[in-house]
Every structure is written in structure tokens, then in C-alpha cells.
Amino acid sequence: MTGLILFAIALVCLFLGYSVAFTFAGISLIVGALTLGVELFEFMPYRIMSIMENTILMAVPMFIFMGIVLQKTGLAERLLESAAKLFGGMPGGVAISTIVVGALLAASTGVVGASVVAMGVISLPVMLKNNYHQPTAAGVICASGTLGQIIPPSIILIILGDVMGVPVGDLFRAAIIPGMLLIVSYALYIVILGKIRPDFCPPMIVNESKRELLVQALKDIVPPLTLILAVLGSIFTGIATPTESSAIGAVGAVILSIFYGGFSFAKMHEVSKETVKVTSMVFAVLIGATAFAMVFSYSGSEYLIEEFFMELPGDKWTFIALAMIAILILGFFIDFIEIAFLVVPILTPVAIALNIDLVWFAILISMNLQTSFLTPPFGFSLFYLKGVAPKSFKTTTIYKGVIPFILIQIAVLVLVLLFPEYLIFS
Amino acid sequence: AANDKVYRWKMAETWGPNFPIFGEATKNLAKTVKEMSNGRLIIRVDSSNKHKSPLGIFDFVKSGQYQMGHSASYYWKGKNFNALFFTTVPFGMTAPEQYAWFYYGGGMELMKKVYDKYGILSFPGGNTGNQMGGWFKKEINSVADLKGLKMRIPGFAGEVLAKLGAKPTNIPAGELYTALERNTIDALEWVGPSLDLRMGFHKIAPYYYTGWHEPGAELQFMVNEKAYNKLPKDLQKILTVAMKTAAYDMYIQSYHESGKNLATLNKDYPNIKMRSFPKSVMTAMKETNDVLLKEFAAKDPMTAEILKSIQEYQTKVRAWTNLSDRAYLDTTDPK
Amino acid sequence: MKTSLKIIGKFIDMLGNFCSLLMVLMILNVFYDVIMRYFFNDVSIGMQELEWHLFAAMFMFGIAYTLKEDAHVRVDIFYDAMTKRKKAFINIFGSIIFALPITLLIFYYSIDYTLDAYTMGEGSGDPGGLPHRWIVRSVIPLSSLFLVLAIIHVVLSQIQILTNNDSSNTTKHEGEH
Numbered sequence A: 001m002t003g004l005i006l007f008a009i010a011l012v013c014l015f016l017g018y019s020v021a022f023t024f025a026g027i028s029l030i031v032g033a034l035t036l037g038v039e040l041f042e043f044m045p046y047r048i049m050s051i052m053e054n055t056i057l058m059a060v061p062m063f064i065f066m067g068i069v070l071q072k073t074g075l076a077e078r079l080l081e082s083a084a085k086l087f088g089g090m091p092g093g094v095a096i097s098t099i100v101v102g103a104l105l106a107a108s109t110g111v112v113g114a115s116v117v118a119m120g121v122i123s124l125p126v127m128l129k130n131n132y133h134q135p136t137a138a139g140v141i142c143a144s145g146t147l148g149q150i151i152p153p154s155i156i157l158i159i160l161g162d163v164m165g166v167p168v169g170d171l172f173r174a175a176i177i178p179g180m181l182l183i184v185s186y187a188l189y190i191v192i193l194g195k196i197r198p199d200f201c202p203p204m205i206v207n208e209s210k211r212e213l214l215v216q217a218l219k220d221i222v223p224p225l226t227l228i229l230a231v232l233g234s235i236f237t238g239i240a241t242p243t244e245s246s247a248i249g250a251v252g253a254v255i256l257s258i259f260y261g262g263f264s265f266a267k268m269h270e271v272s273k274e275t276v277k278v279t280s281m282v283f284a285v286l287i288g289a290t291a292f293a294m295v296f297s298y299s300g301s302e303y304l305i306e307e308f309f310m311e312l313p314g315d316k317w318t319f320i321a322l323a324m325i326a327i328l329i330l331g332f333f334i335d336f337i338e339i340a341f342l343v344v345p346i347l348t349p350v351a352i353a354l355n356i357d358l359v360w361f362a363i364l365i366s367m368n369l370q371t372s373f374l375t376p377p378f379g380f381s382l383f384y385l386k387g388v389a390p391k392s393f394k395t396t397t398i399y400k401g402v403i404p405f406i407l408i409q410i411a412v413l414v415l416v417l418l419f420p421e422y423l424i425f426s
Numbered sequence B: 001a002a003n004d005k006v007y008r009w010k011m012a013e014t015w016g017p018n019f020p021i022f023g024e025a026t027k028n029l030a031k032t033v034k035e036m037s038n039g040r041l042i043i044r045v046d047s048s049n050k051h052k053s054p055l056g057i058f059d060f061v062k063s064g065q066y067q068m069g070h071s072a073s074y075y076w077k078g079k080n081f082n083a084l085f086f087t088t089v090p091f092g093m094t095a096p097e098q099y100a101w102f103y104y105g106g107g108m109e110l111m112k113k114v115y116d117k118y119g120i121l122s123f124p125g126g127n128t129g130n131q132m133g134g135w136f137k138k139e140i141n142s143v144a145d146l147k148g149l150k151m152r153i154p155g156f157a158g159e160v161l162a163k164l165g166a167k168p169t170n171i172p173a174g175e176l177y178t179a180l181e182r183n184t185i186d187a188l189e190w191v192g193p194s195l196d197l198r199m200g201f202h203k204i205a206p207y208y209y210t211g212w213h214e215p216g217a218e219l220q221f222m223v224n225e226k227a228y229n230k231l232p233k234d235l236q237k238i239l240t241v242a243m244k245t246a247a248y249d250m251y252i253q254s255y256h257e258s259g260k261n262l263a264t265l266n267k268d269y270p271n272i273k274m275r276s277f278p279k280s281v282m283t284a285m286k287e288t289n290d291v292l293l294k295e296f297a298a299k300d301p302m303t304a305e306i307l308k309s310i311q312e313y314q315t316k317v318r319a320w321t322n323l324s325d326r327a328y329l330d331t332t333d334p335k
Numbered sequence C: 001m002k003t004s005l006k007i008i009g010k011f012i013d014m015l016g017n018f019c020s021l022l023m024v025l026m027i028l029n030v031f032y033d034v035i036m037r038y039f040f041n042d043v044s045i046g047m048q049e050l051e052w053h054l055f056a057a058m059f060m061f062g063i064a065y066t067l068k069e070d071a072h073v074r075v076d077i078f079y080d081a082m083t084k085r086k087k088a089f090i091n092i093f094g095s096i097i098f099a100l101p102i103t104l105l106i107f108y109y110s111i112d113y114t115l116d117a118y119t120m121g122e123g124s125g126d127p128g129g130l131p132h133r134w135i136v137r138s139v140i141p142l143s144s145l146f147l148v149l150a151i152i153h154v155v156l157s158q159i160q161i162l163t164n165n166d167s168s169n170t171t172k173h174e175g176e177h
């Protein structure tokens, strides 16, 4: 019950427009102190410490730094523009190159916040300059920036592997085809959109000859491609862990900016301050969310969910359907890590009892959680993008923009649900 | 009446929810206590997904935020070095030997001495049994092969290897598989067949070495002393008996799971090479270990006292192990 | 009020610069560790731990700076359409009702948390790890203090907006979009 009250009040208060992080934390304190006593918050230093010690999260600021360097030095813009021009007079060229770059980033990191922010600073300005339909631009960025969630290496798969007791390697392998399917579906959507509403994703004006274009594109693609190769390469060769590869990316971006112009100490100072702001914004939300989750969990709200699933008739498909719906709905409100830790442990024993293949189930959950990054009002990707978009860019624009992509996500999820034999490597 | 009063306790555990074996020990304890006390002592177990601080258990119990905790004593080495010795020591006692030390050889008294000043009562919390030396990408044939070996091996054992030229490396658990697969590290140790299989290391590392560094890792139940003293005498007794049976149960469950998983491993992954470190390596590690222990003992009289107790007891009880189990195995089931 | 606003603002800007420095150091730290491990086969657990110490201090202190810079994310569906006065009310209300109490409470509880590590002389349990765990723990109470300053800064500056508008009725909508 307390959990429900908490949701309701937080929902209303968030719309006041005060900062999400402090609204989360403040409401949690008020509701928590009244129902459970203020001593509960003695746990906060521990919870904050566990975020501070989470070395996997270190990748977030470093990938953000990399993204902002690429943006401020114009390297990213040039890549996207020439890539888009290469797609010719085709509508949606920039969007498709965004999806491709997003997929590449996804394969190099498992950190959604970092990819969305990087894509936000890199490709949003390019799309806006090309008179893109604003919601579509936002939707493409959020969706392709969120791909890192399912395409290995991915943090959520690592967490699910741990929580469900499934080897992470199996999950990584199983996620490949569903991830590809998502990328293709996004691109397909843009192609179709380009046919129906070319004004939403106008083609770039191309004056240069094909030859000139190709040369230019080759030139522009070299620096960022080097960077992506360095990041990916450092992981594949074992030079760095996925987390550490973000430092390679950050240092690499600075080196590239020296070679390709645009480097100055003043600019680096700007980049660092910008990185601090975006990072602190993200982690403040995480701290607010952990206060929220603490009150939710200590008030015993997850036991209500547990009871619900225990009383279900023992039918596999009913269970899966309800589990998916429950995660989808919770995903509107709670952070994916909290869902993975609070709800998945409840579902796993039931799934085992019903003889459900855990790898498949984990992939379904991770795709569902990926959707939660996109669902308003609290989808993290939306916040991340909002954090780096120009001040005039409205939250509602982003909300509108992600809807088609959420629908695509759900469609692909249903496909994986229905045809696991074709879509899951095991 | 006073006898009807229901005590509601909370226990924080280091492990995540549904964590096998370790997590079952705590559930077991709660269930036993509830049934034995006829519902008068109820213990709610909070896993790390709830309290979010796997290594905060000591602080939780000390401050009374939780009345109880389930963890391992060597995690508190950074707070009090002497806590290290109540889990396991490289080249130390096996689980049965160590249990004998705890309950009849003065171990419990020493543990009480260490934990007293924190207002924490510490009890054995279940044993993993002999842990494996770890998964290696390369074979270890000599001490020279340890040079520059990047291995995830935390704590004291890491220190021993570091002295021999290895490079203990910190990798978060979630990235261990990737790090080993891509040779970011060359080796890692986890537990044993009981818990290693779910991590998938057998798919990426060909060598599985037998143990030396954690011959009988004992987990730990911690109880806040003030909370304990508030319990009526019979509930105190129920709690301590239940902890003892839960610990024993975890030990035999570990044994069972290891046996079962080893069979799976042998059947499904016949190419895994089970190895023991060569004698030269073992000798070097043992010597380094002895030197380190001497250094520790020189620093703190309490450490010296604990080590003296452990070493004397081990010498005595090992003679019996040799004459009983070792002789039995050698004569009836020679390798 | 204006001078105190200025002083606090200056201080928090300095804090922001400090965080930028920590951030750069963190990147260099991780990069250095990777290079040393791969090319020189040298691993220092102390240096590995320093990574997250820098990381933690950077974002924790940065929360105050981010607040002063108004860069914490908002759900701005209605907020964007509000007048400056209404926005000021929301910000003052939010600061005092939502942000301040939890910040003070975290400050209060984290003092003991830090002192505990200090009195126990807690350090890393790993070979070559960093001693003095209380230093990184003290990031929590310190960052709470900085955050209180930033909250005061927000409240004062928003009060200024309100009073400015009151004293100059004729130019009431000046500066609004």
C-alpha cells in the first residue's frame, strides 16, 4: 500500500517541474518517515556508498566525456553529415546513420546513459540543422542510444545473469539476434517514415559529386571510426575491460581532437565541466531513485507482487504475459536496476517451477527493461537526452518521439516471445 | 504473558536473493527458528538487493540497524585485521578440523575476544568446504609461471601470490567472465564446483587447479549483542542451536553440490584439465605464507595469540586426520 | 543578500572546477592502469581503487555545482509554460520541502558512518589497497554540506527574482519568454 501511495505522490509532484532527483528523494523521505520512521534513512549512506563503489558505473562519465569531446570539436557532426550524405538524397539518411552509430556504440558499451548522451550531443544538432521533425529526432536518439542495453556487452544482461543464476556468456549469445532485429526494425521504420512523411526526416541537400562525397566521407569517418575501433578493439583484445574501454575512448577523443584541429585547453575545460554536470545529474537521479526504492522495498511492497504471482494458476503463458505486463508497468516508474533486483528474484523461482527456459526468459525481461528506458514519464533515456538537448527542447517532444519506438520494441519482444526457436541462440 | 511476546528480527545477508547454498543457509535458519520457537522469534532475511550494501553487514549489525547478519569474517579484515583468521587461512585447517577448533579448541573464545568491542556476537555460518585454486588459461609448471600472472584473487591469498610475482587484480564480479575470456586477466579463483559452474568459467578456461588458499572457508552469523540480550533465555538457546544446524547444513549442502556439479563437469566438459600446482610452487607459496604470518604475528599480540592457537591446534588435529582420513583414502581408494 | 549570493556562487563555481579536475584525473588514472597492466604487466590495486575514489568525489561534489547551474533534469511539461514568478515559487518550495530535509538527514547519518570508519582505522582488505576508508566516506557528509550551500543559493536567487518583480510592477514580465 505504501508503495502505491509513494508512486501516486511522486507522479503528481514530478509534474510540478522541480528536479527529478530531489523530488524522488524528498517524496521518499516524507512518505518513508511517516510510514516507516525516519531511522530508515540511516541506510542512505550505505546505499549512496554502493553507488560510489560501483566501478562499472565509472564508464558513464568517461563515455559522456568522449561524446562531448567529439561534439565540441565537430568531429562527430562531420561524420554524421557525410555518412548521411552518402545515403544520398534518401530521406531519413541522418536518422539511419544515427541508428548505425548507436548500434556501434551499443556494441562497445553496456551503459545506456552514456550512449544516449553521446548520441544526443552528436546527432541531435545535426538532425535539427537538417529540419528534422523534432519528436522523430528525439525518438531515434533515445531508441538507438538504448540499444546498448540488449546488445552485448550489456549491464542488464550481466545483472540478470547474476540474479537469475544463468551464465552471462549464454545471455550474451542469446541476445545477439533480438538485438539485430531491433536495429533492423528501427531502420525499417525510418525508411517507411521517409516514404510516408518525407518532411519528418528530410534528405540532406547534397551538392557535391558522388566522388567528392565518398572522399569526404572517408576522411570524416576515419577519426570516429578509429575511436570506435579503439574502444571495441581494446575490449576484444583484452587490453581493457568494457568499463575501462571508456577511458580509452576518452583519451582517444582528446588525441583525435589534437590531430584534427579543434583542441584547446579552454575547450577541454568546457568539456570537463559539461561532463561533470551531466554525470552529476545522472547520479543524483540514481540516488533519488535508491531512496525511492528503499521506501518501496522496506514497506514490503514487493511482497504484494510476490503474493500475486504465487496465487496465479500454474500456467506458463499466463505467467509470462503477466510478468511482462508487470515489468512494463513498473518500468514506467522504477529504474531497471531496481526492477532487476526487486522483481526478478520473485519471478525466477516461479519460472523454474513452470519449466520456462531461463535464458529465453532473461532475454524477454531484458528487452522489456530496455523498453522501460523509453517509457514516459521516467524513462532514463528521456532524462539523459533532455539533459543534453538545447534548453528549448521540450520533454513533451521527447515523449511524443519515443512512442513509435516503444511500439517497435514491444512488437519485437512479442516476436521473441512467440518464436524463440528461431531468434535465440543457445 | 511474557512467554507470548513475539520478537521480530531482521537479518541482512551479503548474498543476493536466491543465491544458492549461502542464501539457503539463512532461509534455513529463519525457518528453523520460527518452528522451534513456535512463532515467537521471527527473522526476516534481507538480501543485498534490499539493503544494497553487501559489505555493510558488519556496520548494520554493529549499529543495530539489523539484529543479525550473514557474511564472512574475512570481509572485515580492513576494519580489524584479526577478523581474517575466522574464515580460513591458506594452508590452514580443513572444515572438520576447523569446526573442532571453533567448538573445542578455543576458536570461539578467540573470536569473541576479537568481536567483543563492537558489540557483535559472531558464530560459524556454514562452510564451503575446500575451495578450488581457480581457473587458469595457462598451465602453471613453476614459480616462474606465476611472474606477472594477472589473477583475480582477493585478500590474504592475493598477498601471498603478489610476493611471488603475480599481479592480483580487481575486477568487478559482473565483468569477470569477459575479463577472463579476453585475457584481460590470466586466472581467477571463485569457490569450487558448487558455485563456479553458474559463472560459466569452464567454457573459457581449460585448467582447473586444486586448492591451497581456502581449505575450509567458514561463513559467519553475526548477532547484535544488545538485541541478543533482550531475548528470553529459551529463544537465545533456540537461536544458537539453529545457527549451528544451519551452518552444518550449509557445509553438507556445499559438499553435495560440489560432488554433483563435478560429475556434470566431467561428463559435459571432458576437456577441462584438473591440475594441482607442482610441488615447487606449493612449497614457495607455503614458505611465503609462513613468512607473512610471522610478520603479522609480530605486529599485534592478538594476532600472535590467534595464530599460535590455530597452528598448535592444526598440528595436533592433523596428526589424527592423517592417521584416519588420509590413511583410509590412501589404502582403500588409492589414486 | 546579494553579496552572500555572490560569495556562495563563487565558491560553488570553484567546486565545479575542482570536480572537472577530479574527472580528468579519473580518466588518466584508468588509462594509466590499463596501459600498465597490458604493456608492463603491472597491476596496483591501490591505483585501481583510486579510480572509484576520484569518480565518487567527482559526481558527489558535482551534484551541488549542477544544482547551482540549474542542470538537474526536470519533468517540464507544465514548468516550461509557467511565469518566472511561478517557477521561482516551485524552486523555493522544492528546495525547502524536497531537497533540504533529505540532504540534512543524509549529512546527519553519514557523520557517524564516516567516524565509524575513522575510529576502526578501516582500510582496503586487498593487497596494496588504499588505507583510510574514512576519507572516501567523508565525501558523503561533505557533499551534503556543499549541497546545502547550493540549495541556499537557489533559494536566495529565486527570492531575488520574486522581490525584483514586486518592486517593479511596470516591468513585471520583463525577462519572461
Ligand code: NA
Binding pocket: A105, A106, A107, A108, A109, A110, A111, A147, A148, A149, A150, A151, A152, A153, A154, A155
Ligand atoms: Na552493449
Ligand code: NA
Binding pocket: B131, B189, B190, B191, B214
Ligand atoms: Na574463493
